[in-house]
Amino acid sequence: MPHATLPPLTRRAFSLSLAGAGVSLLRSAQSDMHWALISDTHIPANPAEAYRGFKPQDNLRRIVPDVLKANPQGALVSGDVARLEGLTADYEAARALLQPVSEKMPLALTLGNHDHRANFLGVFGKSQNGVQSVSQKHVLVIESAGLRFIVLDSLLTPNSTPGLLGKAQRAWLATFLQQSSDLPTLLIVHHTLDDGDGSLLDAPRLFDILKPHRKVKAILYGHSHRYAYEMWEGVHLINLPAIGYNFNDDQPVGWVDARLTATGGAFTLRAIGGNLEKDGKTVTLAWRP
Template identity: 30%
Template sequence: MNKAVPMRLAQITDCHLQADPEARARAGFPLRQLEAVVAAVNRERPTLVLITGDISQDETAASYRLAEQALTRLESPWYWLPGNHDQPALMAECRELHDELDLGTWRALLLDTHVSGQPHGELGEEALNRLAERLAADSRPTLLVMHHPPLPVGSAWLDEIGLADGEAFWRVVAPHRQVRAVLFGHIHQAFHGVQVLADREVSAYGCPSTTDQFLPGSSTFALDAASRPGYRLIELSDGELETWVVRVDP
């Protein structure tokens, strides 16, 4: 019997665009870097693309219009969710915010961890209760997708602004064995961590930014000058997941 062809997803994150298309970041030009990542992702021919927050840096309507123009060049359907630098209402004016994606034998739940005016993330009691209901209602293999990391990433300054209710999040996830992995942004670096639960382990994956990269393991803010923008690829098949990071020369 032939094995099913894997479904390929791509993750793009932390674009940090400004209203000015020529605006600089600390290590380059965010719009040009995003355009280079979009071109590289198109060559991968993913089924769909997930953009996991911090689309904007200056939280302006113009920055989201720039993002939409760049992301519309993707040759696959794409979906975004807000990060701590974002304004969800302005995002929704440009393009609908989805909270669930039907991936056939899989599904993805997109979780909003944005807290207005704060760098850290939080789901809150209502969203956690809703997540528990959604997980109980469907046993298909599931990806959870968010902006903030739900576990420590080994950088003190980033761990202070991760998911504030991470422990509560994992208590909700624990009874639901169909949760295969968590994808997140925020940390501007490749990362793989494991959350140990009573009966299993769940992997959590961070992704490089399309612009500046943060130095892994740094106790205070520091750029990783040796790293390049990038994206993550995820292949799903037969309940299994394989994932890796690709870097891009902007």
């Protein structure tokens, strides 16, 4: 049976189904996806805690009504949910702040290098929407009739910068991509994919796995607290801005309102701090055929 229970409001659009051999998917009957993309919330247990002049709790509290007003089908937080070490009290604060969102729509959370898997699962639960059976990792698959998200787990060690998918998750991903339909697919992972010592250490092996699969259209990630668009072999690489704080004044603090179809996406920045220059601006991308 499916693992997750969705709140009544979302049952109209989303249902959990078993597809293939034991794969639990969060599935929507609609073909397009409208999602709120949030990253690096860095929620501390203490509401007064600040970094670089930003209070992460205040920032998240401030965007929740904006997300609800945008009325997306779902919301994603791509890692570094917790402030630094992934303390249980941090997750309790994050869960409370996100509750108005999770009451209304599916909320997909993945883990970053400032998260702690056991503490995270202890607060948010092991049976989240679309959860996959992957050894030691928290992996989700979310599908609409026209598009698929695969949410990966790159947490290696809490409060240490680099990330790793690891062999078991890479093997799961390779098999899933081979056995799944050709639905246009977007990957979500916390870590940046460059060759930096603090990035995803097995990014080259991830790219090797993705190479034969033209259905993979984009990879979304956070980690750098930068808002940027790049490309690898026709696959869009989308670096989501942070909500908690930026690392540089030239970067926005905010979230991205994404309208996705089988052929592309429109990504609108909703900045609330830092560099506000691109606030309200939309980047339109076409997926490779």
